[in-house]
Amino acid sequence: MIKCKICGYKVKYRLIEHIIKIHNMNINDYKKKYGEVVSEEYKIKVSDKSKEMWKNPEYREKTLKSKEWIYSDEKLNKRRIESIKNYYKNGGKTWNDGLTKYDNDSLKSIGEKNKINLTGRRKEDYDYLDKHSKLMKSLWDKSKMKEKWEDIQNNEELKKKWKFKISKTMSNKIINGEINTMSSFNCGWYENGYGKFWYSSGLEKDAMLLFDKLKIVWRNSRLKISYKDKENNSHYYIPDFNIKINNIETIIEMKGFDWDGLTNIKSTEASKLFNYKLFYSIKELKKYLKYEINKNKIN
Numbered sequence: 366m367i368k369c370k371i372c373g374y375k376v377k378y379r380l381i382e383h384i385i386k387i388h389n390m391n392i393n394d395y396k397k398k399y400g401e402v403v404s405e406e407y408k409i410k411v412s413d414k415s416k417e418m419w420k421n422p423e424y425r426e427k428t429l430k431s432k433e434w435i436y437s438d439e440k441l442n443k444r445r446i447e448s449i450k451n452y453y454k455n456g457g458k459t460w461n462d463g464l465t466k467y468d469n470d471s472l473k474s475i476g477e478k479n480k481i482n483l484t485g486r487r488k489e490d491y492d493y494l495d496k497h498s499k500l501m502k503s504l505w506d507k508s509k510m511k512e513k514w515e516d517i518q519n520n521e522e523l524k525k526k527w528k529f530k531i532s533k534t535m536s537n538k539i540i541n542g543e544i545n546t547m548s549s550f551n552c553g554w555y556e557n558g559y560g561k562f563w564y565s566s567g568l569e570k571d572a573m574l575l576f577d578k579l580k581i582v583w584r585n586s587r588l589k590i591s592y593k594d595k596e597n598n599s600h601y602y603i604p605d606f607n608i609k610i611n612n613i614e615t616i617i618e619m620k621g622f623d624w625d626g627l628t629n630i631k632s633t634e635a636s637k638l639f640n641y642k643l644f645y646s647i648k649e650l651k652k653y654l655k656y657e658i659n660k661n662k663i664n
Contacts, residue, residue, distance in 0.1 A: 366406075378407040393460055405410035429493055465554075527600045545657065557621045560584075569605055571647045577652055582609040586616060594627060594635040602631045604641070610657045616641045619650070 368375050371388055380402045384395050392402055418424050429602045466473040486493040497533045505511055555573045562585050564570040576583040587606045593599055606617040616639045620628055628643070637643040644650040 367401065367404035377404065378410070379403050390455065393395065393458060394460065394471075396460075397463060398470065426491065429496060456627065469647050485636065496528075532600045566619070566621060567622050568647065572606065572617065572619050572650060574604070575647060575651060575654065576608065581658075583617075588639070590631070590635050591629075592631055594630070602635070604635060609656070611660070613657075614640060617650070618643045622643050 366377055367380055369380055369383060369388075370604070371384075371390075374380075374383055374387070376383065380395075381392060384390050384392060384402060388395075395402060399596060444450050455508055461469070461472055464472055468475050486494060488498045517527050552563070553570075555562045555570055557565055557573075562573060564573060573583075583606050586607050588604060588607070590602045590604070591599060592602055604616045604618045606619075608615050608617055616635060618632070618635070618641070622645070623629075632641065632643050642653065
């Protein structure tokens with residue numbers, strides 16, 4: 366059974382129709398606010414049915430052929446691409462937009478199942494993986510993207526422009542909250558009375574906790590600072606936090622270590638434009654914050 370978090374209505378399998386018809390609400394909006402729209406029984410039922418169907422060699426072959434046809438038929442592929450472009454152009458979003466495995470059980474479950482199912486699989490051992498690999502390779506070999514990629518790799522000037530364009534695009538997406546910076550460090554969402562904030566390391570999370578403890582006005586930084594690496598390639602850098610103490614704004618960057626060797630370059634460029642501070646530990650940050658808070662009282 367699954368229960369509607371809005372009105373308490375219970376159903377055995379799906380709330381989808383109920384949410385749309387009774388509450389006139391978008392399914393993705395409901396998921397973001399309340400969670401699941403289908404019961405565990407329904408997931409198991411669908412999963413078991415899908416497994417049964419894939420055991421059938423005829424169904425599997427037919428499905429793989431249909432996928433091959435979809436991606437190899439030029440006219441159909443063009444219509445499909447245009448349809449997808451128009452969908453997103455008109456404000457369409459994916460079902461998991463804004464969700465991560467850290468705050469959505471479905472994504473977490475999908476990730477865990479995929480990890481189990483795919484670990485150890487090689488195309489040499491599975492015909493369908495081998496076919497899919499060959500299909501994707503043939504599509505890549507015929508694509509204009511391959512020609513463009515080769516042109517970029519053989520031209521240093523084009524390569525610089527391409528890297529800069531990617532850096533600019535990714536920076537904008539991070540600033541606009543369209544993507545999260547995932548890493549091997551401790552990462553997730555931190556919530557307080559003012560909102561929901563992403564941290565990509567334990568050090569950033571500790572800084573957030575300290576800001577709130579000291580009642581400092583703060584937010585994730587939305588600044589985009591341009592800099593050049595050691596090879597003179599242009600990139601963008603987004604610091605961690607904007608804080609305000611005694612009406613003075615400061616940009617705060619937390620670093621566990623200088624993993625890319627570019628920390629000094631980024632800090633130099635940021636310091637030219639803003640009141641910028643770099644800290645390698647919470648102890649350093651705490652000492653600085655307390656000094657700034659008390660400085661005004663002393664004066």
